[in-house]
Amino acid sequence: NAGVTQTPKFRVLKTGQSMTLLCAQDMNHEYMYWYRQDPGMGLRLIHYSVGEGTTAKGEVPDGYNVSRLKKQNFLLGLESAAPSQTSVYFCASSYEGIGNQPQHFGDGTRLSIL
Amino acid sequence: RKEVEQDPGPFNVPEGATVAFNCTYSNSASQSFFWYRQDCRKEPKLLMSVYSSGNEDGRFTAQLNRASQYISLLIRDSKLSDSATYLCVVNSLGSQGNLIFGKGTKLSVKP
Numbered sequence: 001n002a003g004v005t006q007t008p009k010f011r012v013l014k015t016g017q018s019m020t021l022l023c024a025q026d027m028n029h030e031y032m033y034w035y036r037q038d039p040g041m042g043l044r045l046i047h048y049s050v051g052e053g054t055t056a057k058g059e060v061p062d063g064y065n066v067s068r069l070k071k072q073n074f075l076l077g078l079e080s081a082a083p084s085q086t087s088v089y090f091c092a093s094s095y096e097g098i099g100n101q102p103q104h105f106g107d108g109t110r111l112s113i114l
Numbered sequence: 115r116k117e118v119e120q121d122p123g124p125f126n127v128p129e130g131a132t133v134a135f136n137c138t139y140s141n142s143a144s145q146s147f148f149w150y151r152q153d154c155r156k157e158p159k160l161l162m163s164v165y166s167s168g169n170e171d172g173r174f175t176a177q178l179n180r181a182s183q184y185i186s187l188l189i190r191d192s193k194l195s196d197s198a199t200y201l202c203v204v205n206s207l208g209s210q211g212n213l214i215f216g217k218g219t220k221l222s223v224k225p
Contacts, residue, residue, distance in 0.1 A: 033212070042217035043158070043201075058212070090157055101190035102148055102214060 002026055006091050006106035013057060013081045013113050021076040021109050023091030031094045032074035033058075034066060036087040043090065049074055081113045117141060118216040120202050126222045131192045135219045137185045137202030147178055149187050150201040152218065158201055190221045217219075 004025045023032065034046040035038060045058030049068040063085060065077045074093075078085060088110050092103040120137045127133050139147075147164035162169065164176040164185050175188040185202055201214035 035215075040217065043215040045212060047217040048212060101148075103165065105159070107157045 004093055004106035006089075006109050008109060009015060009107070010110045011112070013078075013111065015083060015113060017081050018077070018079050019025050020078075021089055021091075021111075023074045023076070023093075023106060024071060024072055025074075025091075025093040025104070027093060027095075027104065028071070029030055029093035029104075030071070031096065032068065033092045033094075034074065034076045035065070035090045035092065036056065036060065036085075037090060037108075046059050046076065046089075058061050060089045085111065086113045087111060117206065117214045118202055118204050120200075120219045122215040122217060122219060124220040124222050126224060127192055128224055129192055129194060131223075132188065132190045133192055133221060134189075135187045135200055135202075135221075136189075137216055137219075139183050139185070139202075139204045139214075141204070141206060142183060144178075144204045144206070146213075147176075147185050147203040148203040148213070149174075149176060149185075150215070151205055152199045152201055154198075161200070189221075192221075194206075194223050194225065197221055197223045 009027045033048040035043045037043050044060045047066040049055045053073040055066045067075045088108050090108050091106040094101045094103045117140050121183045149161040151221045152158045152160040162171050164178050168177045173190045181224045199218040199220045201218045
């Protein structure tokens with residue numbers, strides 16, 4: 001049972017390049033989330049999904065897009081990377097999204113934008 | 115007032131010490147509370163949920179005070195392996211119940 005798997009683990013991009021971060025979960029969770037974590041800022045929610053085919057904006061959605069075509073996968077895209085998007089990105093999933101259930105995290109993607 | 119506030123620390127304690135962290139939250143309607151642990155350069159992991167009556171898991175005790183809107187975590191007999199950042203987490207009723215994470219309190223247990 002792998003839980004939540006993120007790929008890639010590390011990536012360096014140049015400003016203006018695009019990329020997609022992949023999150024996969026094998027726990028049959030309905031809800032999935034993308035966070036970014038910056039020093040002194042804590043975890044901030046970028047986008048989330050309440051089920052296959054649905055997505056919603058979180059606290060800091062600008063510059064990112066997401067898709068949930070399959071229940072087990074949640075993709076985070078950067079169309080035109082900017083240095084301000086240098087961060088550690090965490091994906092998480094939960095059985096329910098009403099806040100009663102804890103979230104399970106992937107081990108993160110460290111992204112640097114030069 | 116920020117939604118979830120924690121003392122960032124660091125708390126530097128010797129092995130065997132008892133240490134307590136507090137966390138305050140702003141939304142009085144919040145219903146779910148958790149403590150997560152995050153090791154350096156690792157993902158957050160659930161440590162324990164916090165129940166209204168308080169709950170204990172081995173050396174860890176969590177308390178909830180709804181009237182004062184704060185949550186506490188008590189660690190007894192600290193181990194070197196307890197060194198980590200502890201995140202206070204509260205559900206936010208404003209966005210489908212998504213969780214709001216505090217910035218964390220760093221604990222360093224020394225021999």
